[in-house]
Amino acid sequence: MKIRRSIAAAGAAAVLGGTAALLVPAAASAHGATHTLTFTAVAENSVMFTTTTEGVQDTDFNSTGTTIGFDNLYLTFTSTTAASGTATLDIKGGFLYATLATTNNGQTFSGKVTGGTGAFTGATGTVAAKATNAAGSEAVVTITYSTQNSQG
Secondary structure (H helix, E strand, O other), X not given: OHHHHHHHHHHHHHHOOOOOOOOOOOOOXXXXXXXXXXXXXXXXXXXXXXXOEEEEEEEEEOOOOOEEEEEEXXXXXXXXXXXXXXEEEEEOOEEEEEEEEEOXXXXXXXXXXXXXXXXXXXXXXXXXXXXXXXXXXXXXXXXXXXXXXXXX
Protein backbone atom coordinates (compact mmCIF):
# COMPACT_ATOMS: atom_id res chain seq x y z
CA MET A 1 0.00 0.00 0.00
CA LYS A 2 2.80 2.41 0.84
CA ILE A 3 4.27 2.04 -2.64
CA ARG A 4 0.86 2.54 -4.21
CA ARG A 5 0.22 5.65 -2.17
CA SER A 6 3.55 7.12 -3.22
CA ILE A 7 2.87 6.29 -6.88
CA ALA A 8 -0.52 7.94 -6.60
CA ALA A 9 0.88 10.96 -4.81
CA ALA A 10 3.54 11.32 -7.45
CA GLY A 11 0.97 10.84 -10.15
CA ALA A 12 -1.27 13.45 -8.73
CA ALA A 13 1.51 15.82 -8.09
CA ALA A 14 3.07 14.98 -11.34
CA VAL A 15 0.23 14.84 -13.66
CA LEU A 16 -1.24 17.96 -13.60
CA GLY A 17 2.94 19.31 -10.57
CA GLY A 18 6.83 21.21 -9.49
CA THR A 19 7.80 24.88 -9.49
CA ALA A 20 7.45 26.59 -12.83
CA ALA A 21 5.35 29.08 -14.74
CA LEU A 22 1.82 28.52 -15.93
CA LEU A 23 1.06 29.91 -19.32
CA VAL A 24 -2.69 30.46 -19.30
CA PRO A 25 -4.44 29.98 -22.62
CA ALA A 26 -5.09 33.12 -24.63
CA ALA A 27 -8.65 34.11 -25.51
CA ALA A 28 -8.11 33.19 -29.14
CA SER A 29 -5.14 32.02 -31.13
CA ALA A 30 -4.24 30.77 -34.57
CA HIS A 31 -5.83 27.50 -35.65
CA GLY A 32 -3.84 24.63 -34.19
CA ALA A 33 -1.45 26.84 -32.20
CA THR A 34 0.59 24.95 -29.59
CA HIS A 35 0.41 25.96 -25.93
CA THR A 36 2.45 24.85 -22.92
CA LEU A 37 1.31 24.71 -19.29
CA THR A 38 3.98 24.17 -16.65
CA PHE A 39 3.17 24.09 -12.94
CA THR A 40 3.76 22.36 -9.62
CA ALA A 41 1.17 19.87 -8.42
CA VAL A 42 1.04 19.12 -4.71
CA ALA A 43 -0.95 16.10 -3.53
CA GLU A 44 -3.43 17.19 -0.87
CA ASN A 45 -5.63 14.14 -0.40
CA SER A 46 -6.10 10.58 -1.61
CA VAL A 47 -8.44 7.66 -1.09
CA MET A 48 -8.02 3.97 -1.94
CA PHE A 49 -11.25 2.87 -3.63
CA THR A 50 -10.12 -0.76 -3.92
CA THR A 51 -6.81 -2.57 -3.42
CA THR A 52 -5.79 -1.55 -6.96
CA THR A 53 -7.51 1.82 -7.55
CA GLU A 54 -6.98 5.21 -5.97
CA GLY A 55 -8.22 8.77 -6.33
CA VAL A 56 -5.84 11.68 -5.72
CA GLN A 57 -6.56 15.41 -5.40
CA ASP A 58 -3.82 17.99 -6.06
CA THR A 59 -3.53 21.74 -5.74
CA ASP A 60 -1.60 23.31 -8.62
CA PHE A 61 0.74 26.30 -8.24
CA ASN A 62 2.59 28.63 -10.60
CA SER A 63 6.24 29.63 -10.12
CA THR A 64 5.34 32.35 -7.60
CA GLY A 65 3.38 29.93 -5.41
CA THR A 66 -0.04 31.21 -6.42
CA THR A 67 -2.77 28.59 -6.68
CA ILE A 68 -3.79 28.34 -10.34
CA GLY A 69 -6.14 25.36 -10.14
CA PHE A 70 -6.70 21.81 -9.06
CA ASP A 71 -6.39 18.36 -10.55
CA ASN A 72 -7.82 14.96 -9.79
CA LEU A 73 -6.45 11.57 -10.78
CA TYR A 74 -7.96 8.13 -10.93
CA LEU A 75 -5.19 5.51 -10.95
CA THR A 76 -5.22 1.76 -11.45
CA PHE A 77 -2.15 -0.09 -10.17
CA THR A 78 -0.87 -2.87 -12.40
CA SER A 79 2.10 -3.75 -10.17
CA THR A 80 3.92 -2.35 -7.15
CA THR A 81 5.79 0.09 -9.41
CA ALA A 82 3.35 0.74 -12.27
CA ALA A 83 0.01 2.51 -12.63
CA SER A 84 -2.11 4.14 -15.29
CA GLY A 85 -5.18 6.31 -15.21
CA THR A 86 -6.96 9.50 -16.06
CA ALA A 87 -6.56 13.08 -14.90
CA THR A 88 -8.70 16.21 -14.97
CA LEU A 89 -7.09 19.64 -14.61
CA ASP A 90 -9.39 22.50 -13.54
CA ILE A 91 -7.79 25.88 -14.37
CA LYS A 92 -8.72 29.22 -15.91
CA GLY A 93 -10.32 28.46 -19.25
CA GLY A 94 -12.00 25.15 -18.36
CA PHE A 95 -11.16 21.51 -17.78
CA LEU A 96 -8.31 19.67 -19.50
CA TYR A 97 -8.46 15.86 -19.68
CA ALA A 98 -5.56 13.43 -19.95
CA THR A 99 -4.48 9.83 -19.63
CA LEU A 100 -1.18 8.96 -17.95
CA ALA A 101 1.06 6.13 -16.83
CA THR A 102 4.15 5.42 -14.74
CA THR A 103 6.42 2.39 -14.65
CA ASN A 104 9.02 3.66 -12.17
CA ASN A 105 7.15 3.92 -8.88
CA GLY A 106 5.70 7.33 -9.70
CA GLN A 107 8.97 9.18 -10.22
CA THR A 108 7.88 10.14 -13.73
CA PHE A 109 4.58 10.08 -15.59
CA SER A 110 3.81 10.48 -19.26
CA GLY A 111 0.55 10.63 -21.11
CA LYS A 112 -1.75 12.15 -23.68
CA VAL A 113 -4.13 15.11 -23.59
CA THR A 114 -7.52 13.71 -24.61
CA GLY A 115 -9.78 16.78 -24.66
CA GLY A 116 -11.38 19.36 -22.46
CA THR A 117 -14.01 22.05 -22.05
CA GLY A 118 -14.05 25.79 -22.72
CA ALA A 119 -10.68 26.95 -24.01
CA PHE A 120 -9.53 23.31 -24.03
CA THR A 121 -12.32 21.91 -26.24
CA GLY A 122 -10.79 19.52 -28.75
CA ALA A 123 -7.36 19.69 -27.10
CA THR A 124 -4.74 17.08 -27.99
CA GLY A 125 -1.14 16.82 -26.86
CA THR A 126 1.19 15.36 -24.27
CA VAL A 127 1.68 15.32 -20.51
CA ALA A 128 4.99 14.81 -18.71
CA ALA A 129 5.57 14.98 -14.99
CA LYS A 130 8.52 14.43 -12.70
CA ALA A 131 8.41 14.06 -8.92
CA THR A 132 10.41 16.71 -7.07
CA ASN A 133 10.57 14.94 -3.72
CA ALA A 134 11.27 11.38 -2.58
CA ALA A 135 7.72 10.84 -1.34
CA GLY A 136 6.36 11.74 -4.76
CA SER A 137 3.83 14.17 -3.30
CA GLU A 138 5.05 17.10 -5.41
CA ALA A 139 5.82 17.14 -9.09
CA VAL A 140 6.60 19.46 -11.98
CA VAL A 141 4.03 18.97 -14.71
CA THR A 142 4.37 20.09 -18.33
CA ILE A 143 1.39 19.86 -20.65
CA THR A 144 1.83 20.71 -24.32
CA TYR A 145 -1.40 20.92 -26.28
CA SER A 146 -3.17 22.39 -29.27
CA THR A 147 -6.84 22.78 -30.13
CA GLN A 148 -8.65 22.46 -33.42
CA ASN A 149 -11.23 25.13 -32.67
CA SER A 150 -8.94 28.19 -32.58
CA GLN A 151 -9.19 28.35 -28.80
CA GLY A 152 -6.63 27.59 -26.13
